[in-house]
Amino acid sequence: MKVKGFFAVIAIAIVGSWLGLFIAVPNVLVLITSFLENDPQGFFHLQFSTAAYHQVFDPLFWRVFLHSFEMSFKAMIICLTIAFPFSYWLCQFSSKVRGWLLFLTIVPFWTNSLVRAYAIKFILGKKGLVNSTLLFIGVIDKPLKLLYSEFAVIFGLVYVLLPFMILPLYASLEKLDKNLLSAARDLGANGLQRMWYIVIPLSMPGILAGCLAVFLPAMGMFYISDLLGGAKNLLLGNLIKTEFLSTQNWPYGAAMSISLIVLMAGMLFIYYKAAQHVQKRGEFDV
Amino acid sequence: MFKLGKSLFFGAVFLYLYLPIIVLTANSFNTSKYGIKWRGFSWKWYERLFDNDALLTAAWHSIIVAACAATFACVIGTLAAIALYRYKFRGKSLMTGSLFVMLVAPDIVIAIAFLSLFLLLGISLGFWSLLIAHITFCLPFVVVTVFARLRDMDPNLLAAAKDLGASDGLMIRKVLLPLLSPAIISGWLLAFTLSLDDVIVSTFVTGPSFEILPLKVFSLVKVGVSPEVNALSVLILLGSLTFVILSQMILKKGKR
Numbered sequence: 001m002k003v004k005g006f007f008a009v010i011a012i013a014i015v016g017s018w019l020g021l022f023i024a025v026p027n028v029l030v031l032i033t034s035f036l037e038n039d040p041q042g043f044f045h046l047q048f049s050t051a052a053y054h055q056v057f058d059p060l061f062w063r064v065f066l067h068s069f070e071m072s073f074k075a076m077i078i079c080l081t082i083a084f085p086f087s088y089w090l091c092q093f094s095s096k097v098r099g100w101l102l103f104l105t106i107v108p109f110w111t112n113s114l115v116r117a118y119a120i121k122f123i124l125g126k127k128g129l130v131n132s133t134l135l136f137i138g139v140i141d142k143p144l145k146l147l148y149s150e151f152a153v154i155f156g157l158v159y160v161l162l163p164f165m166i167l168p169l170y171a172s173l174e175k176l177d178k179n180l181l182s183a184a185r186d187l188g189a190n191g192l193q194r195m196w197y198i199v200i201p202l203s204m205p206g207i208l209a210g211c212l213a214v215f216l217p218a219m220g221m222f223y224i225s226d227l228l229g230g231a232k233n234l235l236l237g238n239l240i241k242t243e244f245l246s247t248q249n250w251p252y253g254a255a256m257s258i259s260l261i262v263l264m265a266g267m268l269f270i271y272y273k274a275a276q277h278v279q280k281r282g283e284f285d286v
Numbered sequence: 287m288f289k290l291g292k293s294l295f296f297g298a299v300f301l302y303l304y305l306p307i308i309v310l311t312a313n314s315f316n317t318s319k320y321g322i323k324w325r326g327f328s329w330k331w332y333e334r335l336f337d338n339d340a341l342l343t344a345a346w347h348s349i350i351v352a353a354c355a356a357t358f359a360c361v362i363g364t365l366a367a368i369a370l371y372r373y374k375f376r377g378k379s380l381m382t383g384s385l386f387v388m389l390v391a392p393d394i395v396i397a398i399a400f401l402s403l404f405l406l407l408g409i410s411l412g413f414w415s416l417l418i419a420h421i422t423f424c425l426p427f428v429v430v431t432v433f434a435r436l437r438d439m440d441p442n443l444l445a446a447a448k449d450l451g452a453s454d455g456l457m458i459r460k461v462l463l464p465l466l467s468p469a470i471i472s473g474w475l476l477a478f479t480l481s482l483d484d485v486i487v488s489t490f491v492t493g494p495s496f497e498i499l500p501l502k503v504f505s506l507v508k509v510g511v512s513p514e515v516n517a518l519s520v521l522i523l524l525g526s527l528t529f530v531i532l533s534q535m536i537l538k539k540g541k542r
Contacts, residue, residue, distance in 0.1 A: 008373050011365040016377065018362055022422045023384045026399035086299055089292050101296070103534065108303050111475075111526040112483045114500055115413055115519040118507045122313060124442060125511070128476035132323075162303065212390055220394030223485050223504055237394045237486065244398055244490065252401075256399045257395050264391065 027261075034254035044250045051158060052255035065256070068236045071150060072218035075157035076165075079214045080207065082158075083165040087173050088199070090166075102170070107108055109163035117156050117224050124228070148230030161217060162165040172206025173216045175201070205275040212267055236260060307523060314516035331517040340501060341518065348482055348499040351413070355420035356477035360470055362421070363428025363477075368462065370429070371436040389426040393486035396423055401490045411493035419491045420484065424477035431476065435469035472533040479529050482522075 034052050039045035041203065055061055090101055108116065113268045124146040131143040146152060182192045200207075222237035229235075236256060243253030314332070318325035335341065369375070370382060388396070400419045409415050443465070447457040463470075483498045492498060503522075506515045 007454045007458065008369065008375075011369045012373065015362060015366040015369060016381065018422070018425075019381060019384050022403070022418060023388060026403040029402040029406060030395075030399050047288070053478060062333055083298060085295065103530075104300055104303075107527060107530050108307075110479055110530040111501070112522050113521075114483070114485050114504060115522050116307065118503075118515070118519060119310040121511055122309040123306050138470070147346075156295075156393075159306070161304065162299075164402070186458050193373070217390045219394035220486060222394070226504075226508055237392075240398060241489070244401060250402075253398060257398050258396055258444065260392060264395075 017067065030254045030257055033250050034258045036251045038249045038251050049251070052249075052251035055252050056255050056259055057098060064234060064239060065236065068219065068234055068239065071233065071235065072151055072157065072215055075154050075161065075218050076211055078154065078158050079162050079165040080211065083162060083169050083210060084207070087166055087170040090170055091173050091176075105163050105170075105219075106167050109167065113160045113221075114223055116160055117227050120152070120156050120159060120228060121147065124255040138240070147228060148233075150233050153225050153233045153235070156228045157214075157221065159219045160221070160224065161214045164213040165218070168209040168213060169203065169206045172203045172209070176202055187235040203276060205271065205278055208267075208271040208274055213262075215267070216260075216264055297472075298373040299365070303322065306504075310516055311520050311523070313522045314513065319513055332521075335517045336515050340513075342498070344497045344499045344502040347413075347496060351420060352478045352481035352497060353416055354444070354461065355424055355481045356474045357429050358417075358421045359424035360474045361476045363425050363473060364466065364470055366425070366429045366430050367432035367436060371433060375422055381480055385429055388423065389430070390412045393423070393484070397487040397490040400487065404491065410495075411491055412496040416488060416492045419487050420481045423484070423487060424480050424525070427476050427480060428470075428473035431473040432466055432469045440466055468536050468539060472537045475529050475533040475536075479526055482525070 033044060035048055035050065037045040037047040037049040037051060056065065089172055090098060093101060121128065125131070126143045126145075126147070128146070130146060131140075134140045135143065136216055180198050180202075181194055188195065219235060220237035220240075222241050225233055225235045225238055240253045240256050243249045243256070290425050312324075315329070316324060317328040317330070359370075360409060366381070366385070371380065396419070400415070400422075403409075404411060404415045443461055445455060447461045452460065483500065485504055488498055488501055490502075492501065499522075503515065503518065
């Protein structure tokens with residue numbers, strides 16, 4: 001069908017120009033900025049240079065970069081470990097109970113993540129719930145330093161992002177054909193085999209979508225490390241924010257952002273391949 | 287035995303998700319300023335909050351931006367969803383692709399892209415820059431919500447309208463929009479909350495001339511725990527809760 005009619009032309013023109021101007025152009029600008037020279041007087045200097053990328057891989061900066069990467073990755077793995085059994089068992093409840101449990105999962109998904117990150121201070125703080133409880137029981141005699149550590153940052157990331165892992169996982173596990181599991185059971189597969197050969201491969205798109213939805217935002221959430229992490233546990237978002245708003249080394253900040261985009265593209269590619277793979281397999285099975 | 291383990295597991299996860307919020311809420315009514323020891327019930331932090339003009343102005347700014355951003359995102363997003371569903375055109379996959387990338391891209395990447403754009407265009411950082419950025423990052427969420435509804439719809443309804451001689455415009459007004467309205471409303475609510483909650487993008491695209499609530503809250507909580515912020519947080523949480531319930535109810539009604 002060719003585009004015809006006034007409405008179609010107008011709709012496509014509005015949406016297309018909005019996306020072009022406010023998505024394509026800005027990202028090209030960041031790409032260009034990352035290849036410019038840093039100007040100590042501020043922002044950048046109109047001169048081609050790959051110095052910003054050298055700086056990303058400079059051992060000194062690379063360590064900070066890697067540490068932020070590592071914290072986000074750990075948060076993602078912990079989210080997956082909690083969310084997988086959670087979503088799997090969630091599918092087994094009766095639909096009424098399931099509706100309520102899903103609702104309880106969606107509420108934090110919608111609530112302000114800054115406020116939720118702040119709320120963690122009441123749990124991990126010096127006079128927080130954990131320390132007060134442990135002191136009261138008498139397990140410890142002076143408060144543990146839980147806040148302002150790598151542990152606190154990961155705790156906060158998992159806390160804020162867990163619903164983002166549960167929802168895509170649940171969506172893909174819910175679609176799983178239960179007959180496949182009964183067939184496998186009849187053919188003598190034990191629980192572990194059913195999990196490994198059927199549930200995990202078929203829910204792979206959901207697993208990867210959840211990992212994307214946790215890992216990528218986790219890299220950017222500077223306020224979590226600002227509130228819970230202290231100066232030593234910075235996320236990539238903190239580094240980029242510093243370069244853009246304080247140090248004003250825009251090329252370096254842009255280069256870090258481009259590295260994050262490249263990482264995202266890689267993860268999207270894997271996701272796309274896995275989704276294709278599952279679809280193909282599904283066709284053969286039917 | 288297994289069943290008990292399962293219940294314990296669910297209990298633990300929900301405890302993890304809700305305990306911090308519950309403690310925060312309890313503390314906002316606590317007479318004591320520091321620590322979580324209970325010293326009696328009090329409204330005083332809420333009273334003090336409503337005396338704080340700077341915070342109230344920031345809250346008002348936030349609500350205006352969120353309402354405008356959600357409305358524009360709904361208009362553009364609904365157009366996009368209808369175009370993607372109904373028409374074949376050059377650049378369609380590009381359109382889907384850029385919306386999808388927006389959906390998964392980390393906020394920090396979007397934030398600096400906008401900062402660069404506004405600097406280049408010479409748009410000063412304030413209401414307009416904030417509005418444009420918020421419309422754009424809310425857009426894909428509206429498209430996804432509306433598109434899902436379009437896909438579940440009976441395509442014969444549109445064909446029937448066409449056969450009976452309705453023009454595109456008439457069909458959209460009389461058939462499509464009434465059918466889509468639950469999805470559009472729930473998309474609006476989602477966009478409104480997303481805009482209201484955003485810290486990362488707003489940090490980069492607004493200036494001191496236009497302060498908004500999340501950034502104000504951020505600067506307050508960075509300093510430490512303060513009882514007014516607890517009260518404010520509880521109000522924000524209540525707002526979000528209202529919005530989730532509304533949107534869930536509307537979506538459920540639409541499905542029937």
